[in-house]
Amino acid sequence: MERQAIIDLSAIANNIRHLREICAPARFMAVVKADAYGHGAVQVARTALAAGANWLGTAHVSEALALRAAGIEAPLLAWLHTPATDFTAAVEQEIDLGCSGWELDHIVAAARELQRPARVHLKIDTGLGRNGCSRSDWPALVAAAMDHQRQGLLRVVGVFSHLAVADEPHRHETDEQLERFREAVAVAEEAGAELEVRHIANTPATMSRPDSHFDMVRVGLGIYGLSPFADRTSAQLGLVPAMTLQTQMALCKDVPAGQGVSYGLNYATAAATTLGLVPLGYADGIPRVATGGPVRVNGTTYPVVGRIAMDQMVIDLGPDARAGFTEPGSGVHAGTALGATAELFGNGHDGGPLVEEWAAAAGTINYEIVTRISGRVPRSYIGGTL
Ligand SMILES: *Cc1c(COP(=O)(O)O)cnc(C)c1O
Secondary structure (H helix, E strand, O other), rough: OOOOEEEEEEHHHHHHHHHHHHHHEEEEEEEEOOOOOOOOOOHHHHHHOOOOOEEEOOOOHHHHHHHHHOOOOOOEOOOOOOOOOHHHHHHHHHOEEEEEEOOHHHHHHHHHHOOOOEEEEEEOOOOEEEEEOOOHHHHHHHHHHHHHHHHEEEEEEEOOOOOOOOOOOOOOHHHHHHHHHHHHHHHHHOOOOOOOEEEEEEOOOOOOOHHOOEEEEEEHHHHHHOOOOOOOOOOOOOOOOEEEEEOOOOOOEOOOOOOOEEEHHHHOOOOOEEEEOOOOOHHHOOOOHHHHHHHEEOOOEEEEOOOOOOOOEEEEEEHHOOOOOOOOOHHHHHHHOOOOOOEEEEOOOOOOOOOOHHHHHHOHHHHHHHHHHOOOOOOOEEEEOO
16 A cells, blocks of 8 residues: 555544434534545545534635535534635635624625625634633624624524533533533523524533533544543544554665664664664654654554654664565565555554554644644545445
């Protein structure tokens, strides 16, 4: 197999069915921002809808427009905007818009231009301190939006918020956020809003806080089969990781003791051994700091030694790998590992390495590892009918 990220669409479909059972009767938004966390937005969106997702969510309008351009007609929400966002295209393409405050005028202008009401989900900051309307400004935002609604320029169809610490289910701040959310919803409903969807739950809240489900959950990480909890694995949550990252070994080379490896020569072989070259690096999205990350070759998992470079990284296959055909004099042998599949992470079912091991090696979280796999790595799809 060449360098590729293999995306198992049946794993994504099964993860969604599992998560839908947990959140029912709430509706299910599949979050496919950032190219579906690196898995391919259009393919994942189609799979998600076929598996019962009711809504799709993206951060940017541009991401939502790309889904519409691919012919996807499902309800679609985009929530992160700048003054340069193309609100007119969004309204024209029937993309629901998150609104924290300043966007309202832009959205109304787009609706006026198109002579068509925009669909808006008002966002309240219940404690995350990022996007969303502050609690003090909320009554004024609701009043302004309802004014526009009465003039036929928009429809307030949702109220939503985002949680800060749902991945740590014991923390009290989630209770406070949910209480503030209920208050904000009440303000909107008292002002006359007839809400289709009230939504605040992300993956960890969907799995640990049934009282956060309201009318809809917004699930990203879980549909890709990854655990949002530091102390729970995918398997423990009934999820299957959907992305396998693999390549072929590009070179195997016998070296003597004391051979330095990669830029900086931070690693030196302790004894005569065989080094294996893995043709993936930071241009492919493997964090440069992730020395020690696992690579499985022929059923054995080896840690990356030395620095990860732009295009490649090295594993020490050990003295036993020397068995096999050796080209006379060259020190290069093809007998064992050249061309063998090198797997960096996969679904873990056969004991192979996991995304979380790469996250630990890089000092980050599983979200970042899959999302940053770059466009240089071709995606291939299995398990679906797409
Ligand atoms: C990314 C995002 C989500 C999904 O979060 P997960 O933890 O991946 O489920 C939900 N809502 C908003 C607003 C987001 O930005």
